[in-house]
Amino acid sequence: MLDLEKVISAFQEAGFRLTPQRRAILDYLASSDVHPNAQQIFQAVKKTHPDISLATIYNTLGTLVQLGHLKMLELEPDNRYETNFTQHINLICTICGNIQDLEGDFTISPAEVLHQLGFQVQDSRLEYYGVCPDCQARSKEKPPGSSDSGAPGT
Numbered sequence: 001m002l003d004l005e006k007v008i009s010a011f012q013e014a015g016f017r018l019t020p021q022r023r024a025i026l027d028y029l030a031s032s033d034v035h036p037n038a039q040q041i042f043q044a045v046k047k048t049h050p051d052i053s054l055a056t057i058y059n060t061l062g063t064l065v066q067l068g069h070l071k072m073l074e075l076e077p078d079n080r081y082e083t084n085f086t087q088h089i090n091l092i093c094t095i096c097g098n099i100q101d102l103e104g105d106f107t108i109s110p111a112e113v114l115h116q117l118g119f120q121v122q123d124s125r126l127e128y129y130g131v132c133p134d135c136q137a138r139s140k141e142k143p144p145g146s147s148d149s150g151a152p153g154t
Contacts, residue, residue: 002030002083007069014067021045021052025060029070029083035090035099037078073099073125090125093132100132 007026011018024045028036036044042057061081064070073080073090080099082090089102110121131139 004030010067021049021056022060024049035080035082037080090127092127092129094129095131095135
């Protein structure tokens with residue numbers, strides 16, 4: 001998870017001002033265990049900082065990624081962000097888009113890859129796509145023949 005004090009120090013050491021808006025973004029990321037997109041962060045931070053711009057969100061996220069304190073998950077339709085740098089699998093629901101972390105060491109270690117293949121790993125990401133329990137339950141609740149669009153037969 002995000003070590004707030006460490007990130008603030010790194011931010012300031014890199015020469016960036018810690019504005020109230022940037023601090024609010026950091027606070028949101030430190031207190032959240034979801035994998036938000038920029039728009040979700042914008043909507044959450046806007047509640048306490050109505051003057052914040054979406055550009056500030058994107059610039060701050062980019063800086064955090066560049067400083068190595070945030071991971072960007074390039075997903076469709078929106079990039080998502082995470083603060084979990086431990087070995088884990090991202091479980092991505094193909095219906096609602098929610099992402100959960102499954103903790104554990106599921107991969108071969110970068111040291112072993114280097115030893116076996118001479119390939120120097122810089123980063124890794126493991127993703128499983130499927131349907132989360134909430135969406136499974138919702139699909140069981142629907143009457144036969146119903147659809148999400150509300151139009152019959154679609």
